Amino acid sequence: AQSVSQHNHHVILSEAASLELGCNYSYGGTVNLFWYVQYPGQHLQLLLKYFSGDPLVKGIKGFEAEFIKSKFSFNLRKPSVQWSDTAEYFCAVQESSSNTGKLIFGQGTTLQVKP
């Protein structure tokens, strides 16, 4: 069965620090990969996605993620975090060949940015 593992449950950073959140998945086939973000009091929204092509994808608000197929990883990065990045971040996997679009989510990482 597919699974997604996020390495860090809770990350605390100071403003301007660099961020990297780990995400690994287990699935033998071709996948689409997503990072969703949930800001306090708001709904889940898409941060960035990968489905093919350049393994380095850029999303909103200066976020980027790199797909490393050999490591089954899709880590999220941001060079300099802001207080407004405080949120919960979810990595998700979707089978490329599936016509259902089912998402398998990781358990989430809570990011707290100190001003």
Added chain:
Amino acid sequence: EAGVAQSPRYKIIEKRQSVAFWCNPISGHATLYWYQQILGQGPKLLIQFQNNGVVDDSQLPKDRFSAERLKGVDSTLKIQPAKLEDSAVYLCASSTPGLIYNEQFFGPGTRLTVL
């Protein structure tokens, strides 16, 4: 474009009571998903509809949970009777199949507390 609407936003019930949640997807989106998000975990798919037909309900506890999407637009998810472990946020999402990937748009969720 209006987003995915859900109601109520919060619900508190006692165990063994019944509860129902409502979701109205983005206009024109044929696919509708219900996810359960328990505190500290990522969302887990409960059921997926394509128009008014069920595509995947393998994770739905059918002894107590039911869902319907009679006219292929809005949907209701019901729990009867509720258990303490049903305390969670219930998320509704919708999508329209794309050529390459399937992006889901999430509603604000309904937070259920079972006492």
